[in-house]
Amino acid sequence: MNGDTTEAPVLVAGAGPTGMTAALALHARGVEATILEADPEDRDRSGSRAIYVHGSTLGTLERIHPGLGSDLVKEGLVWPTRRTLFRGKEVFNRTYDSPGGSGDIPHFTSVPQVVTERYMLDALESIGVDIHWDAEVVGVDSTADGVRVETDDGREWETEYLVGADGGGSAVRDEIGANFEGDQSENSFIIADIDETEDDPRPLERVFHYDAPAADGRNVLLVPFTGGWRLDIQCIEGDDPEELVSDDRMREFVRDIMGERYEDNLTWVSSYRFLQVMADTFVDDHRRVLLAGEAAHLLAPFGARGMNSGIADADEAASAVAVALDARTEAVARDEVELYAARREKAAEFNLGAAGQALEYLQGDDPVTVLRKEAAASLADRFETAGEWLDDAPYGPHDTPPIVSTGNY
Numbered sequence: 001m002n003g004d005t006t007e008a009p010v011l012v013a014g015a016g017p018t019g020m021t022a023a024l025a026l027h028a029r030g031v032e033a034t035i036l037e038a039d040p041e042d043r044d045r046s047g048s049r050a051i052y053v054h055g056s057t058l059g060t061l062e063r064i065h066p067g068l069g070s071d072l073v074k075e076g077l078v079w080p081t082r083r084t085l086f087r088g089k090e091v092f093n094r095t096y097d098s099p100g101g102s103g104d105i106p107h108f109t110s111v112p113q114v115v116t117e118r119y120m121l122d123a124l125e126s127i128g129v130d131i132h133w134d135a136e137v138v139g140v141d142s143t144a145d146g147v148r149v150e151t152d153d154g155r156e157w158e159t160e161y162l163v164g165a166d167g168g169g170s171a172v173r174d175e176i177g178a179n180f181e182g183d184q185s186e187n188s189f190i191i192a193d194i195d196e197t198e199d200d201p202r203p204l205e206r207v208f209h210y211d212a213p214a215a216d217g218r219n220v221l222l223v224p225f226t227g228g229w230r231l232d233i234q235c236i237e238g239d240d241p242e243e244l245v246s247d248d249r250m251r252e253f254v255r256d257i258m259g260e261r262y263e264d265n266l267t268w269v270s271s272y273r274f275l276q277v278m279a280d281t282f283v284d285d286h287r288r289v290l291l292a293g294e295a296a297h298l299l300a301p302f303g304a305r306g307m308n309s310g311i312a313d314a315d316e317a318a319s320a321v322a323v324a325l326d327a328r329t330e331a332v333a334r335d336e337v338e339l340y341a342a343r344r345e346k347a348a349e350f351n352l353g354a355a356g357q358a359l360e361y362l363q364g365d366d367p368v369t370v371l372r373k374e375a376a377a378s379l380a381d382r383f384e385t386a387g388e389w390l391d392d393a394p395y396g397p398h399d400t401p402p403i404v405s406t407g408n409y
């Protein structure tokens with residue numbers, strides 16, 4: 001096939017949750033997209049990763065592919081209890097008797113990313129979207145008339161618009177010359193998946209434990225998802241993350257934090273330093289290439305804004321491309337793509353700020369932050385708001401990004 005040029009109305013680079021959503025959202029708007037994915041079809045996407053799927057994300061998926069949002073609701077679970085401990089003592093505990101949200105879509109669902117991706121793949125197959133596996137995008141050349149894309153199998157593609165959803169190491173982003181610089185978290189975090197046990201399973205609670213004695217004084221977060229648990233441990237000064245993720249040490253952590261019945265159930269572990277970074281532009285000079293998801297921004301995971309905001313980017317990119325394709329003037333087409341960039345760059349700035357606030361709070365070892373946490377813990381028995389503050393703060397503010405105006409009156 002070397003030397004072939006294939007024409008496609010719209011190309012999407014990357015079959016992660018952002019790229020797959022972009023193709024579904026384009027189809028919903030009457031536009032057929034083709035996906036170019038670097039990985040082979042039988043790839044292994046390990047780790048639970050984006051388990052917390054916001055209600056608004058479920059709503060978007062349901063809107064662009066009826067049944068997709070509600071399937072994820074059926075696959076996922078809504079943990080009813082929020083619980084926080086401080087150095088071994090409970091400071092907050094609240095159970096909700098309803099999953100919230102609206103209609104059949106709850107406030108959130110907790111489901112491993114690999115399951116979400118499987119449902120997205122099925123949805124794409126059902127509407128006949130082509131995914132070209134083993135097709136890594138290596139070259140992007142945009143002009144006022146369209147985009148030429150080169151993949152590493154030697155093929156060339158011509159398209160009207162390209163959505164770059166090729167993740168944190170995006171080649172599309174590099175090819176359009178966008179800068180991608182930002183900060184890295186000071187601490188490392190250990191993230192592990194643990195299978196549920198049939199023998200006396202833990203109650204379905206999201207538990208945050210400050211300075212947990214069972215983890216030798218490290219902060220610990222435990223979150224249930226369908227079939228298992230996500231365990232996050234925040235490293236402290238002097239920790240060697242590589243040593244902490246060894247089989248023996250993880251077995252000890254799991255036993256001490258979750259109970260002996262879980263000690264053989266570790267299925268995945270990794271250590272991370274989180275990046276907080278966004279591209280300096282989400283579109284190319286010719287307004288033909290749109291960056292979305294982690295190709296455009298990387299966020300610390302507290303507040304679960306990563307995949308959720310990538311799906312919002314994808315839906316808005318599809319909307320802009322669909323209008324631009326139908327536009328009768330070049331200026332209107334450019335305007336739609338620019339509006340996409342304005343909206344999603346603003347949203348990314350907002351999300352970076354919110355995730356950064358959570359990260360700063362979690363890493364904060366300055367005397368004021370330490371004192372505030374200790375004071376709140378000591379007041380939590382008498383004032384529920386003090387406990388609630390401790391329970392809430394690790395996830396940052398709950399607000400959603402503001403709607404961006406075009407400046408028109």
Ligand SMILES: Cc1cc2nc3c(=O)[nH]c(=O)nc-3n(C[C@H](O)[C@H](O)[C@H](O)COP(=O)(O)OP(=O)(O)OC[C@H]3O[C@@H](n4cnc5c(N)ncnc54)[C@H](O)[C@@H]3O)c2cc1C
Nearest residue numbers: 014016017018038049050051137166167293294306307308
């Ligand atoms: C430990 C952890 C926990 C997380 N928890 C949460 C959470 O609770 N909630 C949340 O919302 N988010 C969470 N996230 C973030 C979430 O996993 C990501 O935001 C999400 O996967 C990003 O989706 P994406 O499609 O933009 O990028 P990716 O998932 O990275 O997908 C990019 C795709 O592009 C492909 N690709 C790469 N280069 C090329 C190329 N040159 N050409 C073609 N294809 C290419 C890749 O193979 C991949 O398939 C977490 C992440 C981690 C690591």
